[in-house]
Amino acid sequence: MKKILVSLLSTICVSYVSAQQMYYTPLADNALRVRYSNQQNSSLPDWIYTADKFNGESKAKPTDIALVEQTLRNDTAFLKFSSSGNEFFFGLGQFQDGFNNIKGLPRRLTQVNTQIAMPVLISSKGYGIIWNNYAETFFNLPENKVQLSKQEGVGATETVNVTTTEGGRQEVRHRNLYEAEITVNQDGEYAILLDVGQKMARRHNLQIDGKTVIEMQNVWLPPTASTIVHLTKGTHKVISELSDNDRPVLFFGINDNIQTLTAYPSDAVDYTIIKGTPDEIIATYRKLTGEAPLMPKWALGYIHCRERFHSQKEIQETADKFISENIPLDVIVQDWQYWGKNGWNSMVFDAENYPDPKALTDYLHSKNVKMMLSVWSKIDKNSEVGKEMERAGYYIPNTDWIDFFNPEAAAAYWKNFSQNSYPQASTLGGKTLPNPKTTTSKTAL
Numbered sequence: 001m002k003k004i005l006v007s008l009l010s011t012i013c014v015s016y017v018s019a020q021q022m023y024y025t026p027l028a029d030n031a032l033r034v035r036y037s038n039q040q041n042s043s044l045p046d047w048i049y050t051a052d053k054f055n056g057e058s059k060a061k062p063t064d065i066a067l068v069e070q071t072l073r074n075d076t077a078f079l080k081f082s083s084s085g086n087e088f089f090f091g092l093g094q095f096q097d098g099f100n101n102i103k104g105l106p107r108r109l110t111q112v113n114t115q116i117a118m119p120v121l122i123s124s125k126g127y128g129i130i131w132n133n134y135a136e137t138f139f140n141l142p143e144n145k146v147q148l149s150k151q152e153g154v155g156a157t158e159t160v161n162v163t164t165t166e167g168g169r170q171e172v173r174h175r176n177l178y179e180a181e182i183t184v185n186q187d188g189e190y191a192i193l194l195d196v197g198q199k200m201a202r203r204h205n206l207q208i209d210g211k212t213v214i215e216m217q218n219v220w221l222p223p224t225a226s227t228i229v230h231l232t233k234g235t236h237k238v239i240s241e242l243s244d245n246d247r248p249v250l251f252f253g254i255n256d257n258i259q260t261l262t263a264y265p266s267d268a269v270d271y272t273i274i275k276g277t278p279d280e281i282i283a284t285y286r287k288l289t290g291e292a293p294l295m296p297k298w299a300l301g302y303i304h305c306r307e308r309f310h311s312q313k314e315i316q317e318t319a320d321k322f323i324s325e326n327i328p329l330d331v332i333v334q335d336w337q338y339w340g341k342n343g344w345n346s347m348v349f350d351a352e353n354y355p356d357p358k359a360l361t362d363y364l365h366s367k368n369v370k371m372m373l374s375v376w377s378k379i380d381k382n383s384e385v386g387k388e389m390e391r392a393g394y395y396i397p398n399t400d401w402i403d404f405f406n407p408e409a410a411a412a413y414w415k416n417f418s419q420n421s422y423p424q425a426s427t428l429g430g431k432t433l434p435n436p437k438t439t440t441s442k443t444a445l
Contacts, residue, residue: 020072026058027051030275031284033132034062036070037268048132050290060275064127068258070269077133077266083257087125092139093118096216097226102139104255106193106226109137112200113220119261120285128281130288132270133263140260142191142253148178148240174244175203182252183235189255193226194240197247201225206250207239219307228255298370301330305372308335311353312360319369332364335374343380344400347420373421377402377413385416 023040025033027049068080083089088101092109094116099105109117119131131137184190194206194214204225206214214225240248261271272288274281286292304322309315315332322329340350349357361371378400379386389395394402394409404410 022062024062026056026060027054027272027288028274028284029054029056029058030060030280031272031288032058032060032062033270033272034070035132035268035270036072037270039267042267042270044134047134048130049288051288060127060273062273064273064275065129072266072269075265075267077135077261077263077269079131079261079269079271080258083123083259084125085257087123089121089123089259091118091121091128095226096221099226099228103259104140104189104191104257105228106138106140106142106191106251108141108193108195108222108224109139110222110224112222114218115222121259122278122281126275126277128274128276128285129261130272130274130285131261131263132272133266133268135263135266137261137263140191141262142193142251144182144253145249145251146180146182146238148180148238148248148250151177151179175241176244176246178240178242178246178248180238180250181235182238182250184231184252184254185233186254187232188230189228190231191226191228191251191253191255193224193251195224195249195251196242197249198223198243198245201246202243203241205241207241209236298330302328303331303333303372304329305333305335308337310337312355312357315360315371316363319364319367323367329369331370331372333372333374336376338373343383343386345376345379345385346383347385347417375417377404385420388416389413 019038020036021038021040023035023037025035027033028051031054066082068082069078070080071078083103087103089103090100092102092107095107096114097105097107107117109119111117117137119133119137120128121131122128192206192213194204196204201221201223202217202219204214204216204221205212206225206227208229208231213227213229216225238250240246240250242248274284276284304318309318309332315334319329319332338349338354339346340353342348342350354360364371379389379402381387381390381395381400389402389409389412392409392412394406394412396403402409402413404413
C-alpha cells in the first residue's frame with residue numbers, strides 16, 4: 001500500500017512539474033522575455049511593456065545569465081543565478097541603505113513614501129534583468145530568520161508633531177528594546193534584513209554584539225532595512241531599539257554569490273533579459289516601457305522641498321531668503337495640507353493661510369522661481385470633488401484612493417485638477433497644460 005501511495009504521489013508531482021514550460025518572446029533586438037509557466041500568457045493585463053510587437057530575432061539569450069534555478073512552487077516564483085567574483089549589480093530603485101553595488105544585498109521591493117522600488121537590475125557584465133511579476137518581491141531574501149523578543153520596561157519617550165493623512169497631530173513615541181541570538185556555522189559576509197513588522201517604520205536600528213550595523217530615524221521609513229556584515233562562526237547577540245508596537249524579525253544568511261529574485265503570489269517565473277552596455281540597457285528599457293519626456297532646464301536646478309509649508313507668507317519669505325543670500329533656487333514645493341479645512345486634496349487652497357494663490361505664483365515667477373504643487377490620489381469623499389468621484393464609482397473599493405487603473409477615473413481627476421487648481425495659479429505664459437499621461441505626482445506652476 002505504501003509503495004502504491006508513493007508511486008501515486010510521484011506521478012502527481014512529475015505531472016505538475018512537467019506542466020511548466022519555457023516560453024521565449026523577443027521584445028527587441030537585444031531583449032528577450034523568458035516565461036516559465038503552464039501558460040504562455042498571464043491572465044493579468046501587461047502593465048509593463050508599451051512598445052509595438054517585435055518581429056525580429058533577439059541577440060539576447062537565456063544563457064546571458066548564469067542560471068542556477070527557476071522554479072514555480074506553492075505559487076511562488078524563484079529565479080536564482082550565479083555571479084562572478086568581480087561582478088557588480090546596480091538598480092532596484094531608490095533605497096536608503098547606502099549601497100550602490102547591491103550584489104548579495106537583501107531588499108524587499110516596496111513603495112513606501114521615502115522608498116521607490118524598481119524591479120530592474122543592471123550587471124557590470126553587460127546584461128540587465130526586468131522582473132515582470134506583479135507580486136511582493138524580494139531580492140536575496142536570506143533563508144534564516146529569528147523573531148526578536150520585546151524586553152521588559154519602556155525605553156526613551158518623545159512627543160513629536162506629525163502630519164498624517166488625517167491631518168496634523170501630536171504623537172507620543174515609546175522605544176523598546178528587542179533581543180535575540182543568531183548562530184552561524186562559518187566565518188563570512190552575511191546578508192542582513194531587518195523587518196520591523198509594520199507597514200511603515202519610525203526607526204531602523206540593529207546592533208550585533210554591541211556594534212551598531214543599522215541606524216536610521218525618520219517619520220516615514222519603509223518597514224525593512226538591509227546591510228551586509230562580517231560575522232565569525234558562533235553565536236551572536238542582536239539588539240534593536242525600535243518603536244513600541246514593532247514586531248521585528250531578522251533575516252540572515254551567508255553571501256554566496258548567488259543572486260535570487262522571489263515573488264508571491266505568482267503564476268510564472270517571468271523576466272526579461274536585456275543585453276548591452278548600461279546605456280544600451282537603459283535605452284531598451286525606455287523603448288519597451290515608455291519613454292519619459294525630457295525635463296525642462298529649470299527642473300534640473302535646485303528644487304527646495306520640506307515636509308510642507310504652512311502658508312503663502314512662509315513660502316514668499318523662504319524664497320526671499322534664498323534670493324537675499326544669493327543661493328540659486330529654481331523651484332519651491334508646496335507639499336500636502338494646503339487645502340486646510342476644505343477636505344483632503346479638495347483641489348482648492350485654504351483661504352486663511354493662502355489668501356491669493358495667483359499672487360503667490362506671480363510673485364515667485366517675478367523672481368524666476370517656479371512653484372510645484374503636491375498632487376494626491378486620495379480625495380476626501382465629503383469634498384465637492386470627492387462627491388463627484390464617488391458618484392461615478394471612481395474610488396478603489398473600500399478606500400479613499402482614486403482608481404487610476406481606470407482611464408475614465410484618471411481623466412475625471414485630471415479634468416477637476418486642471419479646472420480647479422490651475423486657475424488659482426499664475427498664467428503659464430501661453431503654454432498648454434501638461435499632458436496628464438506624463439505629469440508626475442508633483443506639478444509645477
